[in-house]
Structure formats: C-alpha cells, structure tokens
Amino acid sequence: MNNYIIVFKNTHDAIQAEKILKEQGESIMVMPTPTCITKSCGISIRFNEGILSKVENLIKEEKIVTKNIYVKNGQEFKLYR
Secondary structure, eight states, X not given: OOEEEEEESSHHHHHHHHHHHHHTTOOOEEEEOOTXXXXXXXXXXXXXXXXXHHHHHHHHHTTXXXXXXXXXXXXXEEEOO
C-alpha cells in the first residue's frame, strides 16, 4: 500500500488538518516536508492509501488550503495532484 504526503501552503493549515484528521480517528503522521518536494511549509502529513479519499474529502469540507499531494514510491515522491 502506498503512502501519501499532503503539503500545505502554511503551518496553520497543516495544524488544522492534523487536528481534524486525528479527531476523526485517522492514522496519520505529521512530518517535516521533504526538501526535495518544496521549501514552503515545513510540516506535512503522511497517510496511507486506504484513507486517501477520506483525507481529500475532509480537507475540502473544512476548506483547508493545500499545496499538493504526493505519492511516495520507494525513495521518490511523485505528484499525485
């Protein structure tokens, strides 16, 4: 199962998303944004493929601004959207 990383425009949005996802009982991990992806917001959220659609829906419903979502393939990150 693939891991996904969601990158945010700013730290406030990352913290808000973390709070909402944890309140929903989702298994996520807050992590530093890999510098090979971007140098904007320093915090990202990693989650597995099984909750991708739920994460996308919650982010959209709560109007949280994201930058991109990446899928981790081995040691590489590929743009998902």
